[in-house]
Amino acid sequence: MKALAARRQDRRAPLVLLLLALLLTGAVYAVVAPPSADASAPAATGDDVETGRQIFQANCSTCHGPNAEGTEWAPSLVGVGAAAVDFQVGTGRMPMQNSGPQVLAKDVQFTDEQITQLAAYVASLGAGPAIPTEEQVDPAGGDPANGLSLFRTNCAMCHNAVGAGGALSEGKFAPALLETSPEHIYEAMLTGPQSMPVFNEATLTSQEKQDIIAYIEAQKEPSPGGLELGSLGPVSEGVWAWVVGIGLLIAFSVWIGAKSS
Amino acid sequence: MSTHDHGHDRPQGDVALRGAGGTVGAAGVPARFEDPGLEPHRPRRSDLDPKAAKRAERQTVVLFGVSILGTIVFLAGYFLLPLGSSEAILRSNLALGLGLAFALLGIGTAAVHWAKSLMSDHEVVDERHPVQSSPEVREIAVKALQDGVADANVGRRGVLKGALAGSLALFPLTIAVPLIGELGEDWDVSKFKHTWWKAGTRLATDPDARPIKASDVTIGSVVHVIPEDLEEAEHVLDEKAKAIVLLIRLDERDLKPLPGREGWAYQGIVAYSKVCTHVGCPVALYEQQTHHLLCPCHQSTFDVSEGAKVVFGPAKRPLPQLPIEVDSEGYLVAQSDFTEPVGPSFWERLK
Amino acid sequence: MTTTTTTPTRTGRAAAATADYLDQRTSVGGAVKEFARKVFPDHWSFLLGEVALYSFVTLLISGAFLTMFFVPSMAETEYTGPFATQEGLHMTEAYASTLRLSFEVRGGLLMRQIHHWAALIFMASIVVHMMRVFFTGAFRKPRELNWVVGFTLLILGLAAGFTGYSLPDDVLSGNGLRITDGVVRSIPIVGSYLSYMIFGGEFPGTDLIPRLYTIHILLVPALILALIGLHLLFVVLHKHTQFPGSGRTDKNVVGYPLFPVYVAKAGGFFFVVFGVLALMGATMSINPVWNYGPYDPSPVSAGAQPDWYMLFLEGSLRLMPGGAEVVIAGYTLSLNVLIPAVVVPGLLFSLLALYPFVEAAVSGDKREHHVLDRPRNVPFRTAFGVAVLTAFFVLVLAGSNDLIATHFRMSLNDITGVLRIAFFVAPVAAFWMTKRICLSLQRKDRELVLHGHESARIVRFASGEYIEVHKPLDEHERWLRVQHEAIRPLEIEPAEDARGVRRKGYRSDALKQRVSRWFYEDRVEPVTPAELVAAHSHGEHDALEAVPVEQAPQLTGGGRHLVEPTDPDAGDRRA
Structure with a gap:
């Protein structure tokens, strides 16, 4: 029995060690590195982290817990990164107002500075994706043709071919992208908010993300064909054919069939 | 055919009133009302007032003028507006289209206005006759057919009739058989049951064919996958249509592998065919939180955490799973081809 | 039409020459004679x-x-x-x-x-x-x-x-x-x-x-x-x-x-x-x-739908629950696809194609018809048409359910659930409602023929009673409302003849009769002259004695509130 126990211990030891080492690295990294992970946003100082912590305590801790460790109702924010905060708070999704199938974008509740501070605080809790630089999200640096290929493979099934949005199950939906800022689009891909999957560097490189942003930006140009009818595809075209086309033609028919006065 | 004179020979009196007045007894009331005949013609303004007629004529001329103007706009747009950027195409399309529309609508409305206000609007009555031909004509026709049949001498020649019918029925086969025979090319429908995946084929991103390391797939991410060597296929799109796969990483605790498929996933990474088992649309909407996969065409919903079983919609079968593992360099590879045919059901699927 | 000149103009002569040239080679004159003044009725529809x-x-x-x-x-x-x-x-x-x-x-x-x-x-x-x-x-x-x-x-x-x-x-x-x-x-x-x-x-x-x-x-x-x-x-x-x-x-x-x-x-x-x-x-x-x-083959986009005329098929596929796929002796029968994509449209289109023949059989009507029906006068047909259209419309909605979901903030799954039921219930409801509306409109026509238009003229009697004067329909207005015949269910010969021998074809006749009853049992007959006379005399009964007959034309109509004023001058005293 003793021998058996010893062997068992033997086998487990490296694993435990590895875990400990990982934890230690993580902890060290968390202490040393987080602010530098964010090169674009105004450099987060210790003050920012502290102010961010206070904003967090006042506005977010009810759901996310006093130390953002998560509660029954809301996920832990350790390791979600500054990008997630900038997206969720910057689009007004957080703080969440009422529960429903999904959290909706609304008026932003904080100033840009406060959002930066909040992001700095959350980033200080554990390593996670940083807010992208202005250069990274500049549509001019992307190739819209490659963007089309990537967008239709990875995004169009939910967000529609040109980003007009679409339905998911049980009342959830993929929002329209035409009003969304390139920065938020980038952050959404990076962090995978709510139903959306995560697209990390391996799935879509930063250049590819930029290509996608370039493609979405290109959709803001006028459509060569005229009014876009919501870019919703054949159903809206059918509605317009009936309302405008058949409507006008019946109006003309009535005029032709009516007796002249 | 005669222009109705709109007069009424019958007295204008009211049947009902006469009844009520007691002038016609109950016995004298007809069973049905009588058709009072055409309403009197009401003249139009342009019939009565020469000025109105003149005005209508002027309006018609203006409408034809609009048409001519439209054609000029069209031609000007054609020669002056270049194509190029989206805006330029939009401008050209708008100018040409509006020019054409006015050119056409001008003629159309002018002609109708002319007909309505200047041409005679006296209603004309035309008689109808029964559609069937008159008895005399029918008699002649029947006779002609009977004579023809008699002349042809087919009445008692059964074999002749059979031979005629048989040859006529058979000869179209000379066209139909090769046509249908060649349409399906090799007719090897067993191809439905195999895909490009083989043991050891690396999973790669669609469309760039970058192989994927297991360590690069974070929890909650989804990768659209093709076989790395797909480009080597003879018919790339045909193979791609069957081989597309969705790679998803779940928290291992959420994953409930089906019995017999315990080794098919790798650290919470699972790969499922992207071709819907309903009618074959790409099932591509992955909801990270519910682990549901939704088909955007007919909304069949599959639960990735439980072997992609159907939880909603018109599909019956779960999505086929591609067994995967990791090769020596850490890249995800297929253990084998799919173990069942991918895509929509067909009659001999299980044979 | 505007100018008629007696001396032929140059164009007139040229036209005549061309016509002559053509006619000598094509006998086009016959066609012109036949078609040039052919009469077409005017109506926007x-x-x-x-x-x-x-x-x-x-x-x-x-x-x-x-x-x-x-x-x-x-x-x-x-x-x-x-x-x-x-x-x-x-x-x-x-x-x-x-x-x-x-x-x-x-x-x-x-x-x-x-x-x-x-x-x-x-x-x-x-x-x-x-x-x-x-x-x-x-x-x-x-x-x-x-x-x-x-x-x-x-x-x-x-x-x-x-x-x-x-x-x-x-x-x-x-x-x-x-x-x-x-x-x-x-x-x-x-x-x-x-x-x-x-x-x-x-x-x-x-x-x-x-x-x-x-x-x-x-x-x-x-x-x-x-x-x-x-x-x-x-x-x-x-x-x-x-x-x-x-x-x-x-x-x-x-x-x-x-x-x-x-x-x-x-x-x-x-x-x-x-x-x-x-x-x-x-x-x-x-x-x-x-x-x-x-x-x-890999990408797809949200809003993946066909053009509108195919949308019913898409909707039909979306509504069908998946459980219908079965395996018989090792062979797969995808009823979850066959029923919505083949059976349902097949059924709806067959109904459409065959309807004239069904109606001809169960109405027993062998006459030619060139005057159209007013839809209200054929309640079954109108209701049936609306029911089929409703079924198509439910399918079209189902084909657009994702857009309905996003635009009205509803759950896709709920919409599908509701439409699954609606596909069966809505056509029946539409049939019933349309039939009722048709019958009501026919009754309204009867009412109008019998009692005339409301004139919005209120008259007070010396006794203090108020009535509204009704204006009778002119004969053209009336004719429109009484010209039709209400089709009655088929009458068939009895099953056995006088000698008690069962007649051939009775069963199919009986079926026809049953369907015919379903088609034509509920009907409203148009007003007959006798009914109109009766309505007027009915009005007369309610009136008090001395009604001058010459007052009748302006106040006629019959019915309870159409009684003549007792005082000949009462008509002038408007309330």
Whole structure:
């Protein structure tokens, strides 16, 4: 029995060690590195982290817990990164107002500075994706043709071919992208908010993300064909054919069939 | 055919009133009302007032003028507006289209206005006759057919009739058989049951064919996958249509592998065919939180955490799973081809 | 028509000479005599078929333009051109040439958009025209065969639309073809082979676009053209139907002559239809294929739907629960696809095609009809038509359920659940309601004939009683409301003859009678002169004694509140 126990211990030891080492690295990294992970946003100082912590305590801790460790109702924010905060708070999704199938974008509740501070605080809790630089999200640096290929493979099934949005199950939906800022689009891909999957560097490189942003930006140009009818595809075209086309033609028919006065 | 004179020979009196007045007894009331005949013609303004007629004529001329103007706009747009950027195409399309529309609508409305206000609007009555031909004509026709049949001498020649019918029925086969025979090319429908995946084929991103390391797939991410060597296929799109796969990483605790498929996933990474088992649309909407996969065409919903079983919609079968593992360099590879045919059901699927 | 000169003008002489030249070689005079002054009745709804005809002509004109630039090939090519989002993409020649003719051919995009809008309007106008024919009973003898011709045109229109929609070889139409492949494969026994036959091997293959192209620009249009010819030949042969009204009977046709009135009106209407389509093509983007990109089996986009006329099929597929797929002796029978894609549309379309024959059988009516029915006067038919339309509409809604979900913030799953029930309940409810509404409208007609219009003139009697004076209908107004006959259920011979021998064919007659009762049991008979007389004398009963008969015309009508004032001057004392 003793021998058996010893062997068992033997086998487990490296694993435990590895875990400990990982934890230690993580902890060290968390202490040393987080602010530098964010090169674009105004450099987060210790003050920012502290102010961010206070904003967090006042506005977010009810759901996310006093130390953002998560509660029954809301996920832990350790390791979600500054990008997630900038997206969720910057689009007004957080703080969440009422529960429903999904959290909706609304008026932003904080100033840009406060959002930066909040992001700095959350980033200080554990390593996670940083807010992208202005250069990274500049549509001019992307190739819209490659963007089309990537967008239709990875995004169009939910967000529609040109980003007009679409339905998911049980009342959830993929929002329209035409009003969304390139920065938020980038952050959404990076962090995978709510139903959306995560697209990390391996799935879509930063250049590819930029290509996608370039493609979405290109959709803001006028459509060569005229009014876009919501870019919703054949159903809206059918509605317009009936309302405008058949409507006008019946109006003309009535005029032709009516007796002249 | 005669222009109705709109007069009424019958007295204008009211049947009902006469009844009520007691002038016609109950016995004298007809069973049905009588058709009072055409309403009197009401003249139009342009019939009565020469000025109105003149005005209508002027309006018609203006409408034809609009048409001519439209054609000029069209031609000007054609020669002056270049194509190029989206805006330029939009401008050209708008100018040409509006020019054409006015050119056409001008003629159309002018002609109708002319007909309505200047041409005679006296209603004309035309008689109808029964559609069937008159008895005399029918008699002649029947006779002609009977004579023809008699002349042809087919009445008692059964074999002749059979031979005629048989040859006529058979000869179209000379066209139909090769046509249908060649349409399906090799007719090897067993191809439905195999895909490009083989043991050891690396999973790669669609469309760039970058192989994927297991360590690069974070929890909650989804990768659209093709076989790395797909480009080597003879018919790339045909193979791609069957081989597309969705790679998803779940928290291992959420994953409930089906019995017999315990080794098919790798650290919470699972790969499922992207071709819907309903009618074959790409099932591509992955909801990270519910682990549901939704088909955007007919909304069949599959639960990735439980072997992609159907939880909603018109599909019956779960999505086929591609067994995967990791090769020596850490890249995800297929253990084998799919173990069942991918895509929509067909009659001999299980044979 | 405006100027009639007695001395022939130069143009007049030239026209006469040309006519003479032609007639000596073609005996065209006979045709002119027959057709020039042919009478057509006037009504806006008679122009709906013309909309279909003219959008078809527009389709031919714009389509011929497009064929000059479209390349029906699935050979692969790489795009270089002015459109940034497509630069360097791999695509088929079909897709590349669609981009080229849109962006690099002046007027090409306009023609493409006109062509596509015309296709949508072509199908929509066929449906509206068919509704007019159905609800007014224009399919009755002698026009049953022409109904079948029209129905076939509808089906050919669907085929033309479907084959054309797929030609640009973009992702949206490609996924449509993929669904087609899935549906074809579900057909028992031959499904897989049919799929191979269509695609020339596996989906997508490289044969499909050229095959669809030939069907789209040659076979289907040729058939449509031939059947349109037949359709119009029947119209000329039967002469056009007319709405009921005084002077309009089954033995005449009242309207305006072909030359010049209809040459101008119908000819002008062609330009109007083409003009409206040009207006749509100029201002509204349709099927922007560059948004979807060239076909690739992997991508798909939200809002993946077919054109509106195929939407019912998409909806039908979406509504069907998946459990219906069964395996029998090792063979898979995909009832979850077969029922919604084949059985349901088959049933709905068969009902539509066969209805005239069913109605003719159960009404036992063998007469020719040239005066149309007012829909209210045939409650069963109207209700039945509305029920079938409702079923189609539920399917169309189901086909758009994702857009309904996003635009009205509802759950996709809930919408599908509700529509699954609605598909069965809504047509029944619509049938019942429409029938009630028709019967009520008929009763209202009776009421109007018997009692006249409300005149809004209130009269007070010396006794203090108020009444409203009713104005009787003039004879033309009345005729419109009493001209029809209410069809009664079939009477059949008894099962046994006088000697107690069971008669042959009794069972089928009895079935016919049962259906006939279902059709015609509930009915409202039009007012007869006797009833009108009775209504008036009824009014008289209520009146007090000394009613001067000469007052009657202004205050007639009968009924309780239509009593004559006791005081002859009371009419002037308005309340």
